[in-house]
Amino acid sequence: MELYFKAFSGLVTAALAWSMWGGSIFPPQADPTGDPQDWTREELRRWLAARNLHPQEGDTREQLLERVKANMR
16 A cells, blocks of 8 residues: 555655646757858758748758748748
């Protein structure tokens, strides 16, 4: 019975910690800076994903670069 109580207490503690951190333990990476021409494929994908532009896994670097440039203000 004591084991169940400890397990339940651990779950409650974990849920409390998770809610205190807002569900985000690791902060999101910052946007890449500079000229998009110099960004890596992963930076291009991250920039598009941060704006809900849904980059596709199979997109080439050139396709991603074109989409980034089209969506920059």
